Amino acid sequence: MTVQLPPTLERLARANPARPDDSLGESPVARAALERILATERQPERAAERRRSRRHGHRLAIVLVAALLVAVGGAVAATDPFGLFRSPNPGTAIFGVDPGRYVTPPTVQRIGCPDPAGQTFACGASLAGQHYLLIDHVWANPSITRVRMLAAIRTGLRKGQISAQAARRLEADIAAVSDYFIARFNVMSHFGTFSTGLTSNGRPMAPPVGVPSLLVCEPAGAALTCRDLNGDGSAPVGGGIYQVLPAPGWRPAPPHQPDSTWQLEVAILGRPPTASELRFEIDLVRYGTTSSSRSAPTRVR
Numbered sequence: 001m002t003v004q005l006p007p008t009l010e011r012l013a014r015a016n017p018a019r020p021d022d023s024l025g026e027s028p029v030a031r032a033a034l035e036r037i038l039a040t041e042r043q044p045e046r047a048a049e050r051r052r053s054r055r056h057g058h059r060l061a062i063v064l065v066a067a068l069l070v071a072v073g074g075a076v077a078a079t080d081p082f083g084l085f086r087s088p089n090p091g092t093a094i095f096g097v098d099p100g101r102y103v104t105p106p107t108v109q110r111i112g113c114p115d116p117a118g119q120t121f122a123c124g125a126s127l128a129g130q131h132y133l134l135i136d137h138v139w140a141n142p143s144i145t146r147v148r149m150l151a152a153i154r155t156g157l158r159k160g161q162i163s164a165q166a167a168r169r170l171e172a173d174i175a176a177v178s179d180y181f182i183a184r185f186n187v188m189s190h191f192g193t194f195s196t197g198l199t200s201n202g203r204p205m206a207p208p209v210g211v212p213s214l215l216v217c218e219p220a221g222a223a224l225t226c227r228d229l230n231g232d233g234s235a236p237v238g239g240g241i242y243q244v245l246p247a248p249g250w251r252p253a254p255p256h257q258p259d260s261t262w263q264l265e266v267a268i269l270g271r272p273p274t275a276s277e278l279r280f281e282i283d284l285v286r287y288g289t290t291s292s293s294r295s296a297p298t299r300v301r
Contacts (some may be wrong), residue, residue: 057164090198092193093214094193096232097189097236099140101236107134110245113129116226117210117211121225123228124222132226135196136194138236143189153170162287181269215241218236255270
C-alpha cells in the first residue's frame, strides 16, 4: 500500500493509527501527558528566555529556513542546503508539490531509464536500463480554512458521522489555533511523504547506491522526463510516481533511519508546534481524509 501525506500528518498517523475514539483522550495517561505539554507551555518567561538564549543560533537558522520557503517556494527544498527534506530510507521520499503547475498524467505502466542519475533524465517504454513501474500520481491537498472545517463538522454532525460532543471539541480545537498556524499548515501541506515497500524474493532490499527508488515523471514528447522524487521540491500535480523494479545488483536494505519530517515541520512553522496545534493536527488525522486512493490527480484551481 502506498501513502502520500503532508509530513506533519504522516508523522502523526504513524504514531496514532487507531480509529477515532473520543474517549481515548479522557484516560488518566492521556490527560497526564497533555498536562505535561501544557505545563511546559506555561513555564515562567525567565526560564523561556534562558532557553531562547542558549538556542538562539539554531532557532535563527530555523526561522531563516521558514522565511526562505515562503519567499521562493520549492526552490529551497530542491537545493536542500540543510539536508532537511530528503528521506534516508530506500522506498520513501520526502518531496514538495508545486500546486501551480499541472502536467498531463503519464499512463505508461512500465518504463526503462538508461541512466537514472543527474537532476533530470529521459525514460520511456521502449528504453533499456533500470526499469520502473507506475504506482500513483502526484496530487495536491486543498487549502484548509476555518470556514471549510466548520462546514465539514456541521455536515458530519448532520449525517451522524460524529457526535455532538466531538463536534463541540473539534470546534474548540479549531478556535484555539491562530491564523498564522493555519497559513503555515497550508504551506506544510505542499510537502508530502510517499512510502512503498521494496522487496526481492520476499526480503527487504534496496537498489544500488545512486539509483533512485521513486521517480516523478512528466511527458516530454514521446518519452518522459524523470527525476528522483526524494528531495524534489517542486513535483508537478499530475506527475507520475514510478517505483524501481528489482534488478541484479540489489543489496539488503539498510536499517531504517528516522525521517526528517519533524525538522521540516519546525522549519516551516518557525518553532515546535504547541499543544493546541498538535491537537488540531491529531484531529485532522483522526477525522480527515489523509490517504490517497485516487488513480489520477485533480487539477488545482
